[in-house]
Amino acid sequence: MVKSKIESPQTVFIIDDDEAVRKSLAMVLEMAGMRVATYDSAETFLAEDLSRCNGCAIVDMFMPGRSGLELQQHLIDNDIALPIVFLTGHGEIPMSVAAIKHGAEDFLVKPITVEKLLPVIQASLAKSELMQAKIKRQQEVKSRxxxxxxxxxxxxxxxxxxxxxxEIARDLNISFRTVEKHKSSLLLKTGAKNMLDLLSDVLTSGALNEDDLGLSLKAE
Structure with missing residues (x-):
């Protein structure tokens, strides 16, 4: 089966096996001007192409098939940056706390009020924007x-x-002037303002991991 591709505009993904819950949450969020997509299971959601996933997810803690926690772990294992808000019952709060420790944004205890729902989702979407901007910057640095x-x-x-x-000149057996020329070339090719900015970019982006980048370094 060909997977459908999730579009890049911010979307709130509602993943719950209870149709009534999906419809009520979708109605509230759409009335607040948010883009919504609903799924009746973790498996249905994961059947999508999540490579361009952007937004946040509201996930029921317990569903037939893969649970909410298992879905969370799948996203973590596959480096899919998607803030998650869990739906939980009163008896499931300890497990929800464990989910928070694994990176969930929050958990909402059923029944959910609009007053509690909207601020949590708005905060999650704001975090998603920051995450997407960071990912884009990292990709740009790696490309350069x-x-x-x-x-x-x-x-x-x-x-x-x-x-x-x-020290670099001595280690590489080249002149100090040649090191400085290489540094100037580094700034020119990467578009960094100075070496401090460049160092910050490559360290936060993971661009120094040659195996992850699949680099084939060019001969000088």
Whole structure:
């Protein structure tokens, strides 16, 4: 079966096997101007192409098939950045606390009031925006590092490890002036304003992990 692709605009994904709950939540959120998509199980949701998933999810803690916690773990294992708000009954609160520790944004105890629902979802969507911006920035940084030569890559790696230009020159058996030229080239190719910004970008993006990037470093 061909998976359908979730579009990139922010969406609140409601995943609950109770049709009445899905419809009531969807109605409230749509009246608040939010885009909503509903699913009757974790499996139905995971059948989508989640590569462009953007927004947040309201997930029932217990559903037939894969549970809410299992869905959460699947998203974590597959690096899918999607804030989750769990729906829970009073007797399930301890488990909901465990879900929070694993990264869930919040949990809502049934029955849910509009006053409690909307602020939680709005906060989750705001966090999603920040997460998506971070992901985009990381992808840009990784893309730019593909332009680096092997020597530039070596200079960058040693700089992140705290070596001075003189120490790098000695370690690589090149001149201090050549190190500075490589640093200037690094800034030009990556679009960074200065080395401090570049170091921050590559460290937070994981761009120094050559295996993850699948880099084939170009000869100098």
């Amino acid at each position: 590092t593909l332009k680096l030569t092997q020597r530039e890559w070596e200079v960058l790696r040693l700089t992140t490890e705290g070596f001075s230009a003189k």
